[in-house]
Amino acid sequence: MAGIFINYRTGDGDQAAVALDGELLKVFGKSRVFRDRRSMKEGTDFPPELRRELEKSTVLLVLIGSEWLRLKDERTGRRRIDLAHDYVREEIRTSLEQRKLVIPVLLDVDSVLPAADELPEDIARLSQRQAARVRVPYLPTDVKPLIKELRQHVPEKKRSRGSGKGREGGGGTYIEKAERSVIAQRDGVYYENAPVAPAEPAGRVRFADPANPAKPKSAKSTKSTKSAKRKGAS
Known part of the structure; x- marks a missing residue:
């Protein structure tokens, strides 16, 4: 060898x-x-x-x-x-x-x-x-x-399957010391390849909390808000 x-x-x-x-x-x-x-x-x-x-x-x-x-x-x-x-x-x-x-x-x-x-x-x-x-x-x-x-003279060691960086096998969480690809956005931070968040119920949208951009908050849809105003005015 x-x-x-x-x-x-x-x-x-x-x-x-x-x-x-x-x-x-x-x-x-x-x-x-x-x-x-x-x-x-x-x-x-x-x-x-x-x-x-x-x-x-x-x-x-x-x-x-x-x-x-x-x-x-x-x-x-x-x-x-x-x-x-x-x-x-x-x-x-x-x-x-x-x-x-x-x-x-x-x-x-x-x-x-x-x-x-x-x-x-x-x-x-x-x-x-x-x-x-x-x-x-x-x-x-x-x-x-x-x-x-x-490396030109000696083979590198074999890496086990599924040993890629970023996630623990089957857990869906990030390994603490793994390198993360981070994309900065205006209202927060997105981790590339992160687990997808569950879909929001119909009629609701997500907004970033100005006091804490990393913690979104829920709000009623614009349509629902307008309807409420019209109802209160009648």
Whole structure:
């Protein structure tokens, strides 16, 4: 199944990975977006599961923060990216070898795409990929161009039938947060596609209450009013 694999560095892009994951889930669904800590249950054999999910994916998003290149391994003192079995490096290398779409995603204003000579040789080609910039404080806006690109490679999630905006199924009422198409009129407001009001009894018409335009009031027809006046005058 075509999907998106989120690659990030612990200690550099954790929060961004969670936030971006949430935005992508809205469009593509859980089955097509993989983020390790959400997608894998407790007790999962980590390395083989990562490889299986990476194999199924068509896009690798490489999240790069300001410390992505500099973070070091506490035990050896070496940069994590230089370690042969670093998960971030392995996922990038595998995706490049398999000719997947690899998109660097710069997370901070001061984040830059590493140059080829700053990267291990087996992932140096990452420096040649066009990068996207997604800042967490501006995520809803920044993520739109990225999602537009991803739609060309990954199917969107299926929407259930009858899940259109505006009404609850069978209730005839509006969902509070749904977008409403409003047409302003002189004497009040009309909600497009609203339930039709019951027909008025014959001989009666509806007028807007000047004190409260949204609350109509009833009045006798003009013909009835004139008849009453003539009767009173006779």
